[in-house]
Amino acid sequence: MLSCNRGYQIFPAADTGRRVLxxxxxxxWTSLVTRDRPAGKC
Known part of the structure; x- marks a missing residue:
């Protein structure tokens, strides 16, 4: 799971380290989002 949001999340991609986009x-509204690591359990 990338985020704990309940809505529309598509096209995950890995960046450097453990960061995901x-x-x-x-x-x-569609936004590009980044996290230093996946959300895990919500």
Missing amino acids: WLDGTTG
Whole structure:
């Protein structure tokens, strides 16, 4: 799981280290999001 958001999360990609990137459209707008690590259990 990339995020604990309940909505639209697509196209996950790995970056350097454990960082992940994805497109998130949970709020109705599509945003590029990054995290230093996947969310894990929510």
